[in-house]
Amino acid sequence: MTGAIDPALLIASLMVAATPLVLAAIGELVVEKAGVLNLGVEGMMIVGAICGFAIAVESGSPLAGFVAAAAGGAVLSLLFGVLTQVLLSNQVATGLALTLFGLGISSLMGQSYVGIKPPGTPRLDLGPLSDLPFLGTALFSHDWVVYFSIALTAAVWWFLNRSRAGLTLRAVGENHDAAHALGIKVIAVRLMAIAFGGACAGLGGAYLSLVRVPQWTEGMTAGAGWIALAIVVFGAWRAGRVLLGAYLFGGVTVLQLNLQAAGSALPVEYLSMSPYLITIAVLVVMSARRGRARLGAPASLGRVFHAAS
Amino acid sequence: MxxxxxxxxxxxxxxxxxxxxxxxxxxxxxxxxxxxxxxxxxxxxxxxxxxxxxxxxxxxxxxxxxxxxxxxxxxxxxxxxxxxxxxxxxxxxxxxxxxxxxxxxxxxxxxxxxxxxxxxxxxxxxxxxxxxxxxxxxxxxxxxxxxxxxxxxxxxxxxxxxxxxxxxxxxxxxxxxxxxxxxxxxxxxxxxxxxxxxxxxxxxxxxxxxxxxxxxxxxxxxxxxxxxxxxxxxxxGTTLATPARAAGGRGETLLTLDALSQPALGPFGTPLREISLEVGAGEIVGIGGVAGNGQDELLMALSGETRVRRDAIRLRGAAVGHLGPVARRRLGLLTAPEERLGHAAAPDMSLTENAVLSAHVRQRLARRGFVDWRRAKDYAEHVIAAFDVRTPGPGHAARSLSGGNLQKFVIGREVMQKPDLLVVNQPTWGVDASAAAAIRQALLDLAAGGAGVIAISQDLDELMEISDRFAALNEGRLSPPRAAQGLTVEEIGLMLGGAHDMEVAHAH
Structure with missing residues (x-):
């Protein structure tokens, strides 16, 4: 039944499918490490998708599109940042509102872009590596964004665990009152983290509209932002595991598509449900297994910081 | 210069x-x-x-x-x-x-x-x-x-x-x-x-x-x-009154803890290990210990917030370990936790509502599922008057009270329900000296009236002042209780688990 699936192509499409999740999840990881729960990832992704698509089409340059997507996501996330950090609104409600707002404004912005093909993002020529049998097809024949997302994960790991600024950021997420008492500017750190998260989500969205699909349709993120949020929990707030989680979820998505194409006996609806069902199952298992998993969770996550005195 | x-x-x-x-x-x-x-x-x-x-x-x-x-x-x-x-x-x-x-x-x-x-x-x-x-x-x-x-x-x-x-x-x-x-x-x-x-x-x-x-x-x-x-x-700025204690013997055994154990709650929690203790009528047992040695866990096990083995806790011989807080309150086992805002009292609810939350069973403030607001308000006013809680009235939110006044209210709310056994955790933490004296006096009066009291506190002076017997919590274990009178600071320190190997370091 699955004989029609070529493993090398499967891995290749897995990496492509996982890349938007990697980008969005690694951004959200930094946001949550700073103690902020931004549930608006889906909204920021789709705004990034349309910003990137529109600019890429207008300028003819996919790179300009990705830059615009990052900027769009960051701007939208800063709206969330100002509301929650400066005006002290509730993070959960504001995050949900951000998703709805993002879905709405993106379909408004995208009205004249439906049905257009964006400029293509070329594959990176890795010379002899791309010509390797199997590995060449599976790993070394992708566009630059795929490699960028992996490099970004490594950079975020280094930042969080090795740099002074990353230590400050973790301290803010761990105990914002103590951080304030030490003279760390809690709100400034969090706003920067939120903007970074927004930019990453925007990039993830643009990857969907410019490379993976590639075209613009309303609501095209189809829950990818929610899966990214789940991946952060799944990865226990660690960069490496977040990457692993994103590839796992990407794999499930690709596999179900391939099974559909291969004419699986299971009804299509069940197959398309599977990534989301697995998301829920993983979250349940993770939260049931207390102790160690919780160690990674920033202690001030989602709590409102109000500087006394 | x-x-x-x-x-x-x-x-x-x-x-x-x-x-x-x-x-x-x-x-x-x-x-x-x-x-x-x-x-x-x-x-x-x-x-x-x-x-x-x-x-x-x-x-x-x-x-x-x-x-x-x-x-x-x-x-x-x-x-x-x-x-x-x-x-x-x-x-x-x-x-x-x-x-x-x-x-x-x-x-x-x-x-x-x-x-x-x-x-x-x-x-x-x-x-x-x-x-x-x-x-x-x-x-x-x-x-x-x-x-x-x-x-x-x-x-x-x-x-x-x-x-x-x-x-x-x-x-x-x-x-x-x-x-x-x-x-x-x-x-x-x-x-x-x-x-x-x-x-x-x-x-x-x-x-x-x-x-x-x-x-x-x-x-x-x-x-x-x-x-x-x-x-x-x-x-x-005024002269201080030392709490007066009436001499009284220990009556019948009210509460028995029998090898009470419980795994740690959360990654930085402390497990309770085989805690055994008897509390008699008319006595105050002081439980000392450095923060984080199982105080919160012990209070939650006693209040019924965490359930334990059926016969690990017995009240007048009846096993209550499996019962929840409401059932235990009905039987006369009352508790007042350490954290005033958010655990002992709901910060944004009025004092009347907070009174209902813990006293509805024993003071019959609710009937057939409906709250009797008149009785509830009377009860809240009763507590406010008896404990000299400084507030404009029972309709004010718990959050609006100062720490000392709210503490007097949450302790008073339990004491006025005439418990058979009251457990308090840090009863005077962050409370000014006069309010602290009033709270200690209330606990002494409660014991003099025949109730048993367990006072968990990190303030050793306080425990020496009010308790009849003293025990120490150390990493979730409870030392055998000793008569509080005549205990020296060194003995208490040893009961609390010494100084975590620091003596050696200073000897060099």
Whole structure:
């Protein structure tokens, strides 16, 4: 039944499918490490998708599109940042509102872009590596964004665990009152983290509209932002595991598509449900297994910081 | 120097918040190598004053001079750069980070990790405060956590070290070691500003003292020349009544804990290990211990918030371990937890509503599922009157009350239900002296009326004052209880688990 699936192509499409999740999840990881729960990832992704698509089409340059997507996501996330950090609104409600707002404004912005093909993002020529049998097809024949997302994960790991600024950021997420008492500017750190998260989500969205699909349709993120949020929990707030989680979820998505194409006996609806069902199952298992998993969770996550005195 | 050799001079500092003047024209000076006490009740303005010195609060008027130069720190960083370091009352530590990371966060320009770890080891050895830089702070004892804070300060070679209530969570042995460290620092020329309300400690340690009351300096003295009682009366401004206790024997056994065990709740929780205890009618059993040794877990097991083995808890012989809080209340086992806002009381609900939450069963404030608001309001007013709770009325939110007044209300709410057995955790934490005396008196009266009381507290003076028997919690284990009368500080310290291997370090 699955004989029609070529493993090398499967891995290749897995990496492509996982890349938007990697980008969005690694951004959200930094946001949550700073103690902020931004549930608006889906909204920021789709705004990034349309910003990137529109600019890429207008300028003819996919790179300009990705830059615009990052900027769009960051701007939208800063709206969330100002509301929650400066005006002290509730993070959960504001995050949900951000998703709805993002879905709405993106379909408004995208009205004249439906049905257009964006400029293509070329594959990176890795010379002899791309010509390797199997590995060449599976790993070394992708566009630059795929490699960028992996490099970004490594950079975020280094930042969080090795740099002074990353230590400050973790301290803010761990105990914002103590951080304030030490003279760390809690709100400034969090706003920067939120903007970074927004930019990453925007990039993830643009990857969907410019490379993976590639075209613009309303609501095209189809829950990818929610899966990214789940991946952060799944990865226990660690960069490496977040990457692993994103590839796992990407794999499930690709596999179900391939099974559909291969004419699986299971009804299509069940197959398309599977990534989301697995998301829920993983979250349940993770939260049931207390102790160690919780160690990674920033202690001030989602709590409102109000500087006394 | 024009300042007569003083390191820090405060002159006419005033800081007003809406509705309250926290500091009113405060002036004093500290010389290098001296340990200066800042004494006062909660709300006397001590915290605001030290936050001003540490750059967290800007004074409205007044000036500070440090080492002969004008000193106006805009931030804690600026204060640290000027040589002022502070050890906080509520530790400003990060549980999930390790010791070295916590120390690095408090430094302006931390050296690379390996070098920092070596310096932490050196400094902690020199001052008799052993620390492993690689350990996660969430796993450390309260005394060890304080060492992290102190070492963090010492690494910056401060001219002035501010200690805010440093001994409230330490065992007597740990206090002794801390004092040795502070004296060593003072001998090396560091000035220390020591904030506390523990008068005996101040008399033993400090060279001079400034006493604050309602934001004003009311006296400056040499603490060794005053008695603890004189100092207390300067702080409070009135004479203090010592709680009166009626002599009474222990009656029938009310509560029996039989090898009560419970796994830890959460990654930094403490498991309860085989706790056995009997509480009789008319007696107060004091349970001491350093914070984080299972106090919260014990209270939750007794209240019914966590269920335990059926016969691990027996009330008058009946097994109640499997029952929830409401069923236990019905049987006469009442509890008052430590955290006032959010655990003992719902902050945004009115006092009447808060009264209903815990008293509806025993005071029949609800019938057939409907709240009888008139009875509820009467009951709340009854508690307010009997416990002298200062509030405009029972319709006000719990959050609007001061700590002492809310504590009087939540303790009063349980006491007025005439419990057979009452468990209180930290009954007078953060409460001013007169309210604390009233609460202790209420517990003594309750016991005199034939109820059993378990008082869990970190304040050993309090426990010695009210308890008939004393037991210590250490890493979730309860020591066998001993008669409180005649227990010495050393014996209590040993019961509390000694000083976590610190003696060895100072012996060198």
């Amino acid at each position: 024009s300042d007569g050799g003083d390191l820090l001079t405060l002159d006419g500092l005033t800081k007003a918040y809406p509705g309250v003047v926290a500091n009113d024209d405060v002036s004093f000076a500290i010389a290098p190598g001296r340990i200066h006490a800042l004494l006062g009740e909660n709300g006397a303005g001590k915290s605001t004053l030290v936050k001003t010195v540490y750059g967290l609060v800007k004074p409205d008027t007044g000036t500070m001079r440090l080492a002969g130069a004008d000193y106006t720190p805009a931030s804690p960083q600026a204060a640290r750069a000027a040589g002022v370091a502070m050890v906080f009352q509520h530790f400003s530590l990060f549980d999930a980070l390790d010791v070295a990371e916590n120390v690095a966060l408090g430094m302006e320009d931390p050296p690379p990790r390996r070098q920092l770890a070596r310096r932490i080891r050196e400094v902690s050895r020199d001052y008799g405060l052993p620390l492993d830089p690689g350990r996660i702070v969430g796993d450390l004892s309260a005394g060890e956590r304080q060492r992290v804070e102190i070492v963090r300060c010492l690494l910056q070679n401060p001219q002035l070290l501010i200690m805010d209530e440093p001994t409230s969570v330490l065992t007597p042995q740990e206090v002794e070691i801390l004092f040795r460290t502070l004296r060593q620092l003072a001998a090396e020329g560091t000035a220390i500003l020591y904030i506390s309300h523990k008068l005996e400690e101040i008399r033993a340690l400090c060279d001079s003292a400034t006493i604050l009351r309602l934001g004003k300096v009311v006296a400056t003295c040499t603490p060794a020349e005053k008695s603890a009682r004189e100092l207390a009366e300067l702080m409070v």
